[in-house]
Amino acid sequence: MANNIANKSSNISKVQGEEGTSLWKIGAKRLIKNKLAVFGIVVLSILIILSVLAPVITPYDRDETNLTNTYQKPSKEHWLGTDELGRDVFTRLIYGGRVSLSVGLVSTSISVIIGVLLGAIGGYYGKVVDNIIMRIVDIFMCFPFFIMAITIAAILGPSIWNVMIISGILSWPSIARIVRAEVMTVKEREFVEASKALGLTPIEIIFRHILPNVLAVVIVYTTLGIASGILSEAGLSFLGLGVKQPQPSWGNMLSAAQNLRSLRLHWWLWVPPGLLVFITILSINFLGDGLRDALDPKLKH
Template identity: 50%
Template sequence: MALQNKSVQKESMQQKEEVEIYSPWREAWRKLKKNKMAMVGLGITVLLVIVAILAPYIALHDPLKVDLMKSLQPPSSEYPLGTDRLGRGIFSRIVHGARISLRVGLITQSIALIIGVTLGALAGYYGGWVDEVISYLINVFLAFPFLLFAIAIMATLGPGINNVFLALAIVSWPGLARIVRGQVMSLKSEEYVEAAKALGANDFKIILKHLIPNCMAPIIVTVTLGVASSILAEAGLSFLGLGAQPPTPSWGLMLSSGRSFIRTNPGMMVYPGLAIMVTILGLNLFGDGLRDALDPKMKDN
């Protein structure tokens, strides 16, 4: 009897391990780890987050302190990337600029996530006139080019980093809503949804606890890629003078202020441009890797 109990316990433990091994999220992480470019993107993304969190400790100088006596200095031990026209350390401003970029990406996509998931889930679940109205709004918003629409909104609201959050959220939610709508429409006829209805669950509970959790894979991918788009759009708006305003250490604003010194001090444009390029590349690589890992149709080679 003791041997039988031990064998039964061993079999149950093996079954539990198999369930854990073949968990969808565990399987997605396994696929993601096999994608070298995705892991490079993840590393860049993690580095961006660390730099943003520890910016006051990493930066060597106050990014807002003006010292005209040290204007346009070349790279040195004191200023690793040199100084700008006001004597501010370019390295310190780039480090603090990571905070601005990360805030823009996360806050913008958080707002877009709330709006897009809510409207998309309602349209996909209820259909009928609700779907027609929401789909019409989605099509109207998607009819405008992303950046031009953001510029138009910023021209109406006025420049400022807080208005950037709102403008980019407004232009970001329609794509997310359309994805969620399609997912919910395909899932609402599944057996587990019918079983929840038979047990008396209301529409709110069905959408929140059964439908949206099963849409998380495309939502995560879309939001990850959306963070990259938002960071790039903020840099463009700040470059045009519609985003962050001086003396905020925004990468786009640094590019704009360095235009006049492209020949005499090219580092004023090159270094923030590289920061933008590496950040967007990392997020896009990570987002593409997530898409491949979370897509059940993708198979290992």
């Protein structure tokens, strides 16, 4: 009995400690306590630092070839060996991180901008406007992502910018549906009715009062969307429709090592980029799950 009373008192004190604190501060505290989310933050931070400081970290040029030094195993001179042209694999790996991470960020930004705007407009106005936007969403979601991406990439040609645009344009329907549902809930609250009574325009109400209240959901989706963007780039580059050589990305590094000889004898050509794709996606998912739990208002008490 005494233990139950003590536990209830502890819970009450925790709730009182969170009262008066903003959702973001509460979320930050919860995120720090989530070990998997912290692991994801640390791994992603290391990858970003390596990518940004690539010219400082490695003594080799990104495209420096040496035909007398091809297919060298990992050594002190070449930490991850060399490829079929004698290029340093570690150098190309960290430069490739720039491409893969930037594709994930830019493509997700494109999809979030389109999805949030259309979802907010449809959710707020409803009726005809909402029906038109949702039918467009249904059309986009009828087609498998990779089939559409491969078709468009084959027409436009392989390019890092084309990969960003394709991934961004094809990914916005999901966030649009999520934002629409949240906006339809938020617009029924008292503060929105008060804003209308004060004479604010619909655009002002959407951007000043409604979108800030759905920002937590958007942040979580953005985090997980970056993982999808990286996977899209890796898949398209693996098929030869993404980033063009000699510019490295984790996807085209895997594509270059897909022959049987490399798979059997030259593991350092495909294991490191494959492992980095796996670790990056896993870390982003850990961070996204941590953000979702930390920013969920239902867990406040």
